Amino acid sequence: xxxxxxxxxxxxxxxxxxxxxxxxxxxxxxxxxxxxxxxxxxxxxxxxxxxxxxxxxxxxxxxxxxxxxxxxxxxxxxxxxxxxxxxxxxxxxxxxxxxxxxxxxxxxxxxxxxxxxxxxxxxxxxxxxxxxxxxxxxxxxxxxxxxxxxxxxxxxxxxxxxxxx
Numbered sequence: 001x002x003x004x005x006x007x008x009x010x011x012x013x014x015x016x017x018x019x020x021x022x023x024x025x026x027x028x029x030x031x032x033x034x035x036x037x038x039x040x041x042x043x044x045x046x047x048x049x050x051x052x053x054x055x056x057x058x059x060x061x062x063x064x065x066x067x068x069x070x071x072x073x074x075x076x077x078x079x080x081x082x083x084x085x086x087x088x089x090x091x092x093x094x095x096x097x098x099x100x101x102x103x104x105x106x107x108x109x110x111x112x113x114x115x116x117x118x119x120x121x122x123x124x125x126x127x128x129x130x131x132x133x134x135x136x137x138x139x140x141x142x143x144x145x146x147x148x149x150x151x152x153x154x155x156x157x158x159x160x161x162x163x164x165x
Contacts, residue, residue: 002081003023003024003025003081004024004025004037004038004077004080004081005024005025005026005027005033005035005036005037005038006019006024006025006026006027006036006037006038006039006040006077007026007027007028007029007031007033007036007038007039007040008026008027008028008029008039008040008041009028009029009040009041009042009065010028010029010030011042012040012042012065014070015040015065015070015073015074018070018074019074019077022074022077022078022081024077024081029041036060037060037061038060038061038063038077038080039060039061039062039063040063040065040073041062041063041064041065042064042065042066043066044064044066044067046064046067051064052064053067053068054068054076056109056110056113056115057113061080063076079102080107082105085101085104085105085106085107086106086107086119086120086160086163087106087107087109087115087117087118087119088101088106088107088108088109088118088119088120088121088122088160089108089109089110089111089113089115089118089120089121089122090108090109090110090111090121090122091110091111091122091123091124091125091148092110092111092112093124094122094124094148096153097122097148097153097156097157100153100157101157101160104157104160104161106160111123118143119142119143119144119163120143120144120145120146120160120163121143121144121145121146122145122146122148122156123145123146123147123148124147124148124149125149126147126149133145133147134147135147135150135151136151136159144163146159
């Protein structure tokens with residue numbers, strides 16, 4: 001498991017202790033938390049802010065501790081720290097592919113987010129003839145775009161498994 005840097009509100013002492021016991025670095029949200037990829041806060045009006053208990057915002061994950069149990073937060077962070085695969089952006093309509101990739105240890109994001117360092121993007125609904133696109137396009141030596149409309153789920157998962165780490 002990789003150790004994460006987590007920004008957390010000072011009053012969430014029980015959660016801070018549990019994260020530090022797991023070996024993660026914690027920093028106060030008051031300090032700007034520039035290196036943190038996960039931010040844990042509480043006291044947010046989710047309806048007003050139109051947010052879920054766990055929100056992906058650009059390169060950061062925001063967890064609203066007031067609307068999710070400490071156990072679920074720790075489980076989520078354990079899963080994130082166990083990621084051993086690629087960063088993959090997946091079209092929101094491809095839920096079964098998303099789940100299969102997460103189960104294999106990949107960090108999966110929505111194609112709607114602006115996540116950095118995405119290795120593979122899986123899209124759906126492009127007209128390949130109009131876009132002059134192959135089912136699998138190599139954008140450069142670091143990025144791959146897969147058109148899920150042209151390949152079966154099994155072929156997509158198998159292709160990703162064969163990619164060098």
